[in-house]
Structure formats: C-alpha cells, structure tokens
Amino acid sequence: MGTVLQNTQNRGQTIQDAILASRMEFAQTLLKRPGIMLEAVATFSGWKSYSVFRRHFIRMTGISPRAWRRGMVDLVHLEGLEPPRFRSGT
Numbered sequence: 001m002g003t004v005l006q007n008t009q010n011r012g013q014t015i016q017d018a019i020l021a022s023r024m025e026f027a028q029t030l031l032k033r034p035g036i037m038l039e040a041v042a043t044f045s046g047w048k049s050y051s052v053f054r055r056h057f058i059r060m061t062g063i064s065p066r067a068w069r070r071g072m073v074d075l076v077h078l079e080g081l082e083p084p085r086f087r088s089g090t
Contacts, residue, residue, distance in 0.1 A: 024060050031069045038065055
C-alpha cells in the first residue's frame with residue numbers, strides 16, 4: 001500500500017482517485033471479453049450495481065460501457081485479431 005500512496009502523491013491524486021482508476025482499468029479489461037455480461041463486469045470490478053458503474057464509466061471515459069465494448073470489438077475486427085477469451089477451467 002505504501003507504493004500506491006507514494007504514486008498517488010507524486011501524481012497529485014487521492015487514494016480514492018487511484019482506487020477508482022484501478023477499478024475502471026480492471027473493468028475495461030473485462031469489457032474486452034465479450035462473454036462477460038455488463039452486469040457481471042460491474043460486480044467483478046466492485047460496483048454495487050450496473051447503473052452506478054455505468055454512471056462512473058461515462059464520467060471517466062465519455063461513453064457507456066456498452067459503446068466502449070463495441071469500439072473494442074470493432075478494433076479487433078479491423079486489426080484482424082482474435083478477441084481475448086477466458087481459458088476453460090478444465
């Protein structure tokens with residue numbers, strides 16, 4: 001935790017800002033995986049509901065999680081890449 005505190009102080013961020021940014025980064029990682037429902041992305045990244053997550057996501061990115069995901073899917077198709085998928089647990 002000391003490193004996080006140091007990094008936030010160096011950037012002029014509060015701890016709360018750093019945590020929020022970390023949660024959003026994790027949410028974006030999950031949004032790249034088309035098999036995960038939007039509500040599950042919200043839950044897995046620590047939000048109490050999809051609506052609260054959506055509001056914060058729009059505030060930070062300027063677009064909805066659904067639109068962000070669509071943009072990532074379009075980018076994957078343009079680049080000719082295979083979208084990332086979870087590995088099977090078996």
